[in-house]
Amino acid sequence: MITVQEAEALILDNIGQLDSESIPLQQAVGRTLREPIVADRALPPFDRATLDGIALSSSAYNMGNRSFQVQGVIAAGSPPEDLQDQKACFEIMTGAPLPKGADCVLGIEEVDLEEGVAKLKDNLALSFGVGVHDAGSDCEAGATLLEPNVTLTAKEIAIAASVGKSEVLVSKSPRIIVVSTGDELVPIEQKPEVHEIRRSNDLTLSVALQLSGYRDVELLHLTDDPERCETELGSALERCDALVLAGGISKGKFDYIPETLIKLGVAIRFQRVSQRPGKPMWFGQFSQGRARMPVFALPGNPVSCFTCLRRYVIPALRKWSGLPAPKPLYAKLGHDITFKPDITLFLPVSADPRPSSELWVTPTLFNTSGDFVSVAKTDGFIELPRKRSIFPQGEAFRYFDWPQ
Amino acid sequence: MITVQEAEALILDNIGQLDSESIPLQQAVGRTLREPIVADRALPPFDRATLDGIALSSSAYNMGNRSFQVQGVIAAGSPPEDLQDQKACFEIMTGAPLPKGADCVLGIEEVDLEEGVAKLKDNLALSFGVGVHDAGSDCEAGATLLEPNVTLTAKEIAIAASVGKSEVLVSKSPRIIVVSTGDELVPIEQKPEVHEIRRSNDLTLSVALQLSGYRDVELLHLTDDPERCETELGSALERCDALVLAGGISKGKFDYIPETLIKLGVAIRFQRVSQRPGKPMWFGQFSQGRARMPVFALPGNPVSCFTCLRRYVIPALRKWSGLPAPKPLYAKLGHDITFKPDITLFLPVSADPRPSSELWVTPTLFNTSGDFVSVAKTDGFIELPRKRSIFPQGEAFRYFDWPQ
Numbered sequence: 001m002i003t004v005q006e007a008e009a010l011i012l013d014n015i016g017q018l019d020s021e022s023i024p025l026q027q028a029v030g031r032t033l034r035e036p037i038v039a040d041r042a043l044p045p046f047d048r049a050t051l052d053g054i055a056l057s058s059s060a061y062n063m064g065n066r067s068f069q070v071q072g073v074i075a076a077g078s079p080p081e082d083l084q085d086q087k088a089c090f091e092i093m094t095g096a097p098l099p100k101g102a103d104c105v106l107g108i109e110e111v112d113l114e115e116g117v118a119k120l121k122d123n124l125a126l127s128f129g130v131g132v133h134d135a136g137s138d139c140e141a142g143a144t145l146l147e148p149n150v151t152l153t154a155k156e157i158a159i160a161a162s163v164g165k166s167e168v169l170v171s172k173s174p175r176i177i178v179v180s181t182g183d184e185l186v187p188i189e190q191k192p193e194v195h196e197i198r199r200s201n202d203l204t205l206s207v208a209l210q211l212s213g214y215r216d217v218e219l220l221h222l223t224d225d226p227e228r229c230e231t232e233l234g235s236a237l238e239r240c241d242a243l244v245l246a247g248g249i250s251k252g253k254f255d256y257i258p259e260t261l262i263k264l265g266v267a268i269r270f271q272r273v274s275q276r277p278g279k280p281m282w283f284g285q286f287s288q289g290r291a292r293m294p295v296f297a298l299p300g301n302p303v304s305c306f307t308c309l310r311r312y313v314i315p316a317l318r319k320w321s322g323l324p325a326p327k328p329l330y331a332k333l334g335h336d337i338t339f340k341p342d343i344t345l346f347l348p349v350s351a352d353p354r355p356s357s358e359l360w361v362t363p364t365l366f367n368t369s370g371d372f373v374s375v376a377k378t379d380g381f382i383e384l385p386r387k388r389s390i391f392p393q394g395e396a397f398r399y400f401d402w403p404q
Numbered sequence: 405m406i407t408v409q410e411a412e413a414l415i416l417d418n419i420g421q422l423d424s425e426s427i428p429l430q431q432a433v434g435r436t437l438r439e440p441i442v443a444d445r446a447l448p449p450f451d452r453a454t455l456d457g458i459a460l461s462s463s464a465y466n467m468g469n470r471s472f473q474v475q476g477v478i479a480a481g482s483p484p485e486d487l488q489d490q491k492a493c494f495e496i497m498t499g500a501p502l503p504k505g506a507d508c509v510l511g512i513e514e515v516d517l518e519e520g521v522a523k524l525k526d527n528l529a530l531s532f533g534v535g536v537h538d539a540g541s542d543c544e545a546g547a548t549l550l551e552p553n554v555t556l557t558a559k560e561i562a563i564a565a566s567v568g569k570s571e572v573l574v575s576k577s578p579r580i581i582v583v584s585t586g587d588e589l590v591p592i593e594q595k596p597e598v599h600e601i602r603r604s605n606d607l608t609l610s611v612a613l614q615l616s617g618y619r620d621v622e623l624l625h626l627t628d629d630p631e632r633c634e635t636e637l638g639s640a641l642e643r644c645d646a647l648v649l650a651g652g653i654s655k656g657k658f659d660y661i662p663e664t665l666i667k668l669g670v671a672i673r674f675q676r677v678s679q680r681p682g683k684p685m686w687f688g689q690f691s692q693g694r695a696r697m698p699v700f701a702l703p704g705n706p707v708s709c710f711t712c713l714r715r716y717v718i719p720a721l722r723k724w725s726g727l728p729a730p731k732p733l734y735a736k737l738g739h740d741i742t743f744k745p746d747i748t749l750f751l752p753v754s755a756d757p758r759p760s761s762e763l764w765v766t767p768t769l770f771n772t773s774g775d776f777v778s779v780a781k782t783d784g785f786i787e788l789p790r791k792r793s794i795f796p797q798g799e800a801f802r803y804f805d806w807p808q
Contacts, residue, residue: 153807
């Protein structure tokens with residue numbers, strides 16, 4: 001049995017990198033950028049008024065002139081204009097280009113406009129550049145505005161749009177097949193017999209993957225029939241980029257999933273991790289030409305399955321798409337915990353961010369790893385390391401939030 | 405001019421509540437639940453094996469019996485079975501129903517199985533309930549598993565699925581029209597003249613709304629033509645549930661958006677907030693039968709626009725859908741800030757979560773509120789309150805993360 005850290009390293013070191021593709025910017029939300037975004041011109045591209053007012057020469061004002069002839073109005077989007085002389089000014093709107101000869105903008109509320117003449121008070125603090133966003137002051141043409149390997153959220157898409165990138169190079173969206181197994185599972189719509197339960201793991205995994213940015217998810221349910229299972233898994237391996245299985249991997253008589261996967265050519269990387277919940281977890285890879293498809297086999301127990309998805313699968317998919325590891329989060333334990341076994345404990349917790357900026361968490365009292373009802377009231381889990389049995393109130397441990 | 409807190413209260417107190425609708429569970433990801441989810445039967449519905457092993461009578465073992473006749477195999481999904489007598493046992497798989505007469509499950513690795521007989525060691529800690537997830541121990545039939553007014557993420561959808569809720573009552577998804585204005589703005593694909601810039605605000609707002617769970621967003625661009633603007637805004641008010649405008653609300657000559665909205669029947673709640681950036685922000689409401697449609701008019705400047713969306717619009721949409729206010733986040737300033745004006749300052753920051761569980765943030769040096777390039781490198785912003793000018797390193801302030 002390997003440790004949590006060994007399992008994590010075996011997955012992340014073997015995951016490789018997804019291929020990239022060029023897609024329309026509007027469709028790239030949540031994808032990983034795979035090219036730098038470069039300024040096609042200086043930003044701002046012109047000296048830009050930052051408020052509504054009049055554009056004038058600060059030196060004319062500071063030399064004593066208080067009366068400026070209004071030569072016209074410059075709206076945002078107007079072509080550049082020229083000041084006729086130093087005693088002229090333009091009315092100018094936020095975002096409009098400063099006219100040549102002017103060097104500052106005075107807010108409209110400071111100006112007394114009468115019969116085409118702007119009258120200014122004494123003692124105004126007018127100097128070169130006031131009210132102007134200088135051309136090139138945000139960046140020069142050719143500057144790298146975004147490095148590759150970032151998630152495209154609203155702000156990155158804004159930058160790409162501003163430099164005219166209507167198509168962007170991003171990581172492909174992997175096609176993921178989520179496989180549930182077990183004859184005891186019936187569809188949600190069906191009334192189960194007393195010994196049956198409704199199937200929810202596949203839907204839970206698929207929703208968690210969607211919320212983490214992976215939308216191309218197919219659900220596949222296998223009943224306990226080894227031959228059919230082999231055919232269906234073989235076909236699934238051919239048509240997807242990643243396989244996530246829930247259940248059928250324990251030591252039971254009907255847990256033939258691991259041997260079926262191996263028979264189909266999946267190379268096992270590890271099986272069983274010293275953790276609770278989630279001990280039976282399994283990871284392998286399947287060669288598809290140059291690429292190696294990740295195959296995650298998670299325990300069928302809902303809490304184990306959900307915890308392993310968050311702890312291993314989602315970070316792996318992120319790295320696969322080219323993202324760096326996110327900064328780890330830590331949280332302080334709200335009360336003492338004693339846990340004797342020499343394995344890592346994942347403990348579902350409610351999060352309580354404090355005005356001090358600290359994050360405190362309260363572990364949920366829960367029954368067994370089958371008690372998903374209690375987990376639904378939590379915000380994430382903390383990871384209590386092995387080789388210790390006492391975890392005191394106030395000590396900080398790694399915290400993982402559930403997908404939102 | 406009103407304060408940030410007054411503006412927030414005016415929006416949240418007036419926002420009302422979205423109508424609800426019943427939709428398939430699979431489509432309800434990210435929606436707000438509007439009904440309680442109740443257990444249709446006890447959970448677990450039967451005494452359930454939590455591991456693979458043999459099911460037996462602990463009292464028979466503790467009375468001295470060490471040899472148990474294997475009566476058969478019970479898989480998950482098998483109908484209930486009965487132990488013939490106290491010296492019999494069943495092989496049992498995780499998730500299977502415990503047979504009548506048995507009261508515990510012993511892991512398969514502890515058992516010596518030979519010719520249909522399970523031989524057990526001495527000194528096993530076998531007692532009533534070991535290896536069994538008791539029927540009804542998670543909840544009784546009729547128990548409320550989820551209260552209304554929570555977001556449906558993976559774990560809530562798992563609970564709903566487990567009790568057979570294939571349709572759920574949720575808040576409607578509001579149709580939001582994002583309106584951009586200004587003749588200076590050209591489409592992303594177009595090469596702008598020197599005095600023009602590419603349109604990105606509408607796309608930024610739409611992506612940020614999508615990432616916050618609001619997917620029904622239409623983009624509408626208005627050029628600077630008051631008559632056409634009135635027609636288009638009038639039509640927009642008729643066909644959407646919320647309007648978010650970017651630009652055209654300053655004091656400039658071409659900023660006729662507020663008066664057009666008022667002419668169309670939008671009741672103004674406030675205009676101008678003592679904040680930087682985002683001072684010109686405007687909020688109103690339009691009566692549509694019983695409902696009041698929110699109309700947010702945000703400054704056209706990209707940083708102001710994005711900040712106001714996060715600070716006001718997204719919390720308002722959340723409350724509108726029925727969600728309680730999230731727990732506020734706080735972060736500690738990485739260095740001293742001095743800011744003299746008696747207005748609230750929203751300062752973009754990079755976040756640095758520490759192993760102590762504290763969240764520290766570093767303000768970005770940025771140019772003007774037009775400098776979106778610097779903002780793209782940040783994780784959110786902090787809110788520095790008015791009536792103060794010195795904000796020392798290490799003090800914690802409200803933190804808002806950008807939509808992800």
